Amino acid sequence: MTSRRVLITGAGQGVGRGLALAFGRSGAEVLVNDLHRERSDEVADEIRSAGGSAVPAPFDVCDYGSVVSALADAGPVDVLVNNAGNAGAEGFGGRAKFADTEPADWEPFLRVNLYGVLHCTRAVLPSMIANTWGRILTIVSDAGRTGDPGGAVYGAAKAGAAGLTRSVALENGRHNITANNISLGTMRTPMTEPLWAEHADSPQAKEILRNYAVRRPGVPEDVTELALLLAGDQGSWITGQTICVNGGYSFGL
Ligand SMILES: NC(=O)c1ccc[n+]([C@@H]2O[C@H](COP(=O)([O-])OP(=O)(O)OC[C@H]3O[C@@H](n4cnc5c(N)ncnc54)[C@H](O)[C@@H]3O)[C@@H](O)[C@H]2O)c1
Numbered sequence: 001m002t003s004r005r006v007l008i009t010g011a012g013q014g015v016g017r018g019l020a021l022a023f024g025r026s027g028a029e030v031l032v033n034d035l036h037r038e039r040s041d042e043v044a045d046e047i048r049s050a051g052g053s054a055v056p057a058p059f060d061v062c063d064y065g066s067v068v069s070a071l072a073d074a075g076p077v078d079v080l081v082n083n084a085g086n087a088g089a090e091g092f093g094g095r096a097k098f099a100d101t102e103p104a105d106w107e108p109f110l111r112v113n114l115y116g117v118l119h120c121t122r123a124v125l126p127s128m129i130a131n132t133w134g135r136i137l138t139i140v141s142d143a144g145r146t147g148d149p150g151g152a153v154y155g156a157a158k159a160g161a162a163g164l165t166r167s168v169a170l171e172n173g174r175h176n177i178t179a180n181n182i183s184l185g186t187m188r189t190p191m192t193e194p195l196w197a198e199h200a201d202s203p204q205a206k207e208i209l210r211n212y213a214v215r216r217p218g219v220p221e222d223v224t225e226l227a228l229l230l231a232g233d234q235g236s237w238i239t240g241q242t243i244c245v246n247g248g249y250s251f252g253l
Pocket of ligand 1 (some may be wrong): 191
């Protein structure tokens with residue numbers, strides 16, 4: 001990835017951090033985005049300490065004005081990884097059946113998981129088109145592919161983001177721009193850490209893992225090689241796809 005500039009959103013921890021470190025090792029210049037400035041700084045420092053190139057890029061992907069102005073300051077990017085997301089303010093704790101939710105409950109899911117992806121994708125496309133090269137990777141969730149009882153709006157937002165990817169792929173392939181989704185199963189990251197750290201042997205954790213052929217949660221390192229392939233020149237004829245990294249979740253259901 002030498003000579004490529006890569007913007008990774010939500011890269012301050014979890015999957016995004018794992019991707020940022022891997023892109024840093026691959027020789028790319030990494031723009032480390034996060035809502036929390038100190039997390040962007042820490043991961044950028046970590047990449048530089050390992051000999052890589054990185055710049056902190058703290059901004060809120062939900063605020064289109066901030067996205068546009070951060071990118072105007074940072075300059076064009078070759079690769080966008082739409083990773084910032086959340087499963088709700090309380091993560092796994094905030095789950096509810098759709099019939100028990102109100103429109104006000106939907107906002108936090110839609111803002112980051114769907115609008116965040118719309119904002120960043122829209123902001124990077126003009127310079128990718130001008131450069132006739134670009135890669136857009138969007139981290140989605142099996143919640144959006146298979147449905148997710150208790151996570152309906154999160155799943156809807158992720159499915160919306162995945163749909164955007166397909167249209168962006170069709171519209172921009174002629175400019176050597178590819179767009180793909182990586183659909184994750186349940187991961188062990190700060191988002192879900194309470195589930196594994198405090199309740200690893202709980203009925204809830206066991207129930208989740210029962211649906212996985214490989215009976216463990218995913219870790220960020222499970223995602224990095226696929227992301228590097230899709231982001232590189234070797235991935236130039238893979239576009240509009242949703243590729244699952246999920247330990248076999250759902251194919252045996
Ligand atoms: N953890 C899982 O089990 C799981 C499963 C499927 C999909 N995913 C998806 O993978 C991605 C990464 O998840 P994770 O588990 O690493 O999450 P995480 O909560 O551990 O980390 C997400 C990072 O994104 C940042 N972020 C949140 N909102 C932001 C915003 N508006 N602007 C900029 N940064 C923001 C957070 O500050 C945090 O550092 C998300 O899109 C998530 O929906 C996760």
